[in-house]
Amino acid sequence: xxxxxxxxxxxxxxxxxxxxxxxxxxxxxxxxxxxxxxxxxxxxxxxxxxxxxxxxxxxxxxxxxxxxxxxxxxxxxxxxxxxxxxxxxxxxxxxxxxxxxxxxxxxxxxxxxxxxxxxxxxxxxxxxxxxxxxxxxxxxxxxxxxxxxxxxxxxxxxxxxxxxxxxxxxxxxxxxxxxxxxxxxxxxxxxxxxxxxxxxxxxxxxxxxxxxxxxxxxxxxxxxxxxxxxxxxxxxxxxxxxxxxxxxxxxxxxxxxxxxxxxxxxxxxxxxxxxxxxxxxxxxxxxxxxxxxxxxxxxxxxxxxxxxxxxxxxxxxxxxxxxxxxxxxxxxxxxxxxxxxxxxxxxxxxxxxxxxxxxxxxxxxxxxx
Numbered sequence: 001x002x003x004x005x006x007x008x009x010x011x012x013x014x015x016x017x018x019x020x021x022x023x024x025x026x027x028x029x030x031x032x033x034x035x036x037x038x039x040x041x042x043x044x045x046x047x048x049x050x051x052x053x054x055x056x057x058x059x060x061x062x063x064x065x066x067x068x069x070x071x072x073x074x075x076x077x078x079x080x081x082x083x084x085x086x087x088x089x090x091x092x093x094x095x096x097x098x099x100x101x102x103x104x105x106x107x108x109x110x111x112x113x114x115x116x117x118x119x120x121x122x123x124x125x126x127x128x129x130x131x132x133x134x135x136x137x138x139x140x141x142x143x144x145x146x147x148x149x150x151x152x153x154x155x156x157x158x159x160x161x162x163x164x165x166x167x168x169x170x171x172x173x174x175x176x177x178x179x180x181x182x183x184x185x186x187x188x189x190x191x192x193x194x195x196x197x198x199x200x201x202x203x204x205x206x207x208x209x210x211x212x213x214x215x216x217x218x219x220x221x222x223x224x225x226x227x228x229x230x231x232x233x234x235x236x237x238x239x240x241x242x243x244x245x246x247x248x249x250x251x252x253x254x255x256x257x258x259x260x261x262x263x264x265x266x267x268x269x270x271x272x273x274x275x276x277x278x279x280x281x282x283x284x285x286x287x288x289x290x291x292x293x294x295x296x297x298x299x300x301x302x303x304x305x306x307x308x309x310x311x312x313x314x315x316x317x318x319x320x321x322x323x324x325x326x327x328x329x330x331x332x333x334x335x336x337x338x339x340x341x342x343x344x345x346x347x348x349x350x351x352x353x354x355x356x357x358x359x360x361x362x363x364x365x366x367x368x369x
Contacts, residue, residue, distance in 0.1 A: 055103060056087070061091060064077055113148060124140075137153050171320045177319060184324070200248070200254075201248050201291045201327045202291060203292070207335065266302065273307070273310070293317055
């Protein structure tokens with residue numbers, strides 16, 4: 001087969017032999033062994049692949065030793081398998097010394113701390129859980145003379161399941177509070193879903209439309225922290241907010257009541273009880289139970305008189321027990337939606353209460369306790 005070009009002519013000639021079949025290309029009067037070219041290309045590719053390997057497997061070690069025992073040189077084996085000659089030389093020297101080519105596994109870098117020092121870190125961290133990793137490192141250095149980094153302290157404590165986490169916030173409780181909470185829990189522990197379906201849990205919470213709960217993140221480049229597009233306006237004390245009241249019951253709920261002023265006994269009686277709670281009492285009958293906390297507006301005399309006149313039974317509630325009220329999940333959800341929404345323009349900030357009630361910002365929520 002002839003190929004005609006602008007500068008040269010190439011002719012492929014096949015040469016047959018008893019043991020090997022090779023191909024030659026005649027180009028400009030020079031013969032190039034195609035088999036050798038293909039072998040070199042394979043070796044180059046194999047060298048790239050082998051460069052990505054960290055260690056030689058047992059099969060490849062055996063291939064190297066077998067070729068060397070057959071009389072091949074280290075340079076030939078290196079070019080054929082794509083392995084550095086220094087690696088082959090060390091492998092061959094080890095085989096000649098002890099007849100073993102298996103990889104010698106090392107223990108790696110020796111541990112800085114002993115098991116006793118690891119236990120010291122664990123005991124110290126458990127005794128004072130507010131200690132930082134730097135504090136624990138200094139205490140270990142002063143006690144044993146061993147100096148470790150903060151990352152080493154993190155790893156040692158992580159091995160026993162201790163990790164740095166934010167503590168859970170709770171209200172301060174006295175012995176009396178704990179006793180009353182335990183008594184209330186034991187009294188209602190065996191209540192059936194039918195009994196709970198007659199209880200309305202209510203509460204109010206304050207939200208600020210101008211505050212930043214630090215739950216949202218922004219994308220910014222290094223060195224641009226104080227650029228105007230990377231800042232959020234926030235009042236030191238949260239700014240003006242809205243007081244939101246709501247009540248939930250099994251399979252139903254009240255509308256959210258939003259106001260900008262502080263809750264008082266008169267507002268609680270005229271708005272909350274008259275416009276919301278009294279309607280549920282009339283629909284559910286005498287089995288209806290109304291739960292509210294021990295805030296001062298809730299315990300005013302005019303509120304007690306209103307409850308008696310409407311024949312509304314109030315559930316006994318232990319003091320300092322917001323975690324027992326399931327409506328706290330509603331406020332948490334509401335707070336997350338406030339933090340996730342886009343900031344309102346100053347024109348619409350005055351209509352925050354209207355937006356809350358109409359569901360523009362917060363769609364109506366239906367919870368099943």
